[in-house]
Amino acid sequence: YQTQFMSYSRSLLLFLCIYCLTLDDVISWHGYNQSAWQHHKNAQHLRHNKHSHLNGTDQCPDYYEATRPYPSSFISKLGLWPGLMTDYDLEYGETLYGSKEMLELIYINQNPENCETAQYIISSGWPFGFGSRIHMEGVGLSIGLNTGRVFLYHPDGDNVHWETKIPFCRDIAVSLECFYERLSKCTIADALIGTGKDVNGIPNRYMSDFQESFLSLQGQAALKESLQGIKSFNLMMHTGGGKWDVTTYIPHVVRKVINCSPVNNEAKHYMWRAVTSAYFTRPNYRTLNLLASHSNLAISDYNECIAMFVRHGDKGIEMKLIDFTTYRETAEMMWANQLTPISRRNSHSGQRANGTLFITTEDPAVLQEAELWGKETNWGIAFTNLFDRGAQTAYKTWEEIHRKGYQPVHDDLEYISMLLNLQYALRCEAWVCTLASNSCRIIDELRITIGGKANRNYADLSAETCKQPPCIGGGQYRYDT
Secondary structure, eight states, X not given: OHHHHHHHHHHHHHHHHHHTOOTTTSOSOTTBOHHHHHHHHHHHHHHXXXXXXXXXXXXXXXXXXXXSOOOHHHXXXXXXXXXXXXXXXXXXXXXXXXXXXXXXXXXXXHSOSOTTTOOEEEEOOOOSOHHHHHHHHHHHHHHHHHHTOEEEOOTTOTTOOGGGSSGGGTTTOSSGGGTBOOSOXXXXXXXXXXXXXXXTTSOEEEGGGGHHHHHOHHHHHHHHHHTTTOOEEEEESSSSSOOOOGGGOOOHHHHHHHTTSOBOGGGHHHHHHXXXXXXXXXXXXXXXXXXXXXXXXXXXXXXXXXXEEEOXXXXXXXXXXXXXXXXXXXXXXXXXXXXXXXXXXXXXXTOOOOOEEEEEESOHHHHXXXXXXXXXXXXXXXXXXXXXXXXXXXXXXXXXXXXXXXXOOOOTTHHHHHHHHHHHHHHSSEEEEOTTSHXXXXXXXXXXXXXXXXXXXXXXXXXXXXXXXXXXXXXXOOOOO
């Protein structure tokens, strides 16, 4: 009885936390400032009605135009991830304010007219998790844009280990270009023209070397002057150098766009990182074909789908792990309070059928629990099953992985499985996740950019990033990791 009472109390608390929310209360993206967002909306209304402009907003792009889902021509031109938006998203969706303009800035910088005369930064790589790697490579992209240099992967695949040591990547690439579009039309051969050296012989620079260049235009000019005569250098990401603050690494040209947006000050670098993540995670045609061959889940309507990443395994060393019950109770409350498109539609028609949970997890016990619960409650449960989760390193705890003599185990489809899970999650219309996890932030960053779902609801369960979980639509207060 005590267990049942605690479960009931938790469900009631979740209901009360969400019950006070209305559709008008949930702003487009949780990183937006409520008053600034409303200011943009008011300015948009006045412009459309040919009234006078509000303070300064006439110098910024119209909110509606700056948040439209990306057209197919733009997606094709930049090689962005296609097929993530439903017809509903294209008609009613939103993207992060100014993200299209920022992506264009990256694309132009990464593809100069003359590759032979361009200057370069070569990544040393980041040998850690799926989301963490994308985020750190994004900092390199920031340095490239701030210095006017093209950012490239290291040709030796430095610090990319199990991901590309698979048949799919054999004779293709040892870097992440096995899975993704090239970062640039330019090549390492272009970067080495005139240096007389191979890629490991060019100068090294460290992340901390660029701190001052992001803090002021004077610092940017001084750095560019110090790099004169250096055609290319290796960017050492995880060794050497001094302290540096990732939240300051926003290119000056990008700040002009961000300053027009209704984003909270503490979320500005998070906003920029969402754009760099969208540029990096552009699956190439081989990867898209492989994803299509494994896309066999029967999710009939993504408008009724709530995605969740139940992060367990070694993540316990960095954040408090959360049981499945908390995830599904949050999803139930979101559904009951009409925070997904289909639940709102059903409430008007009198239908109250439950939705579908798409679950990503490295823990097979979570899936077993979910399937039992789904049968009892008439919720659809969907998940991918490309390999045995329980046999992989990702399922192990930090202590187990670092036990003496332990040998990591990875499946040939493991990285593809990560992308497949991400693809399904981004097609859903609501999310329950933990923003203390890099992978959950990747979901958030891509759904507000290429997913065209910045005006959907995302529930954060992390005590590390949300003062009183769940934070739904708004409330997140930390974006510094």
